[in-house]
Amino acid sequence: MTLQLKSSDFNDDASRVARRLIGAILLVDGVGGRIVETEAYDRDDPASHCFGGRTSRNQAMFGPPGCAYVYRSYGIHWCLNFVCREQGHGAGVLIRALEPLYGLDVIRERRDGRPLRELCSGPGRVGQALAIHRDYNSHPLDRPPFEVWAAEAPLPVSVGPRIGISKAVETPWRFGLTGSGFLSKPFREGAKTGPSPKP
């Protein structure tokens, strides 16, 4: 049975939500695919945009869980996060990569005809492929144009340090679908966790 995630599903630690989102389906106006890579960011986390408290930029992360937090990266890319925890806490999950599955023609056009492997493998690429922009900031994820469907089966998940940050570089809050060809970068060997092997 497939379930559409609602706001209460995001009222939890960002690292747990990030782990649980691996394998979920993300659509924006029907365009998207399977989430294969995420990162968690929390209020008491020097690498997080909400470290140091509320500002005009990060206010969405202090809003209700289950909404989008959209930010501009390097003046060029729009990146999408899912707000976590109870309202006012300040936490989120960065969507770093998708396996593109729905609206491939639209995605290819937005991504300038790049190869399949490069369509959504990186947070800026996801933003471009799904046409993320600032108007989606604070928008609820259980209402159009967003749809997020829960992963259907337990999946093998790799864990490792987050990418592209300069603080808290060792915190292992990056999660990925083990063996996926759509990750932004490979995980170190042995970084696998996931469902315990059946005895």
Place this chain on the structure above:
DNA sequence: CCTAGGATTAGCT
């Protein structure tokens, strides 16, 4: 007011 630098990417050496 001023400005350093960032949860990145693409293209070139």
Place this chain on the structure above:
DNA sequence: GCTAATCCTAGGC
């Protein structure tokens, strides 16, 4: 591996 592109926030004065 190196770095330009490009914007705008956050923090300092």
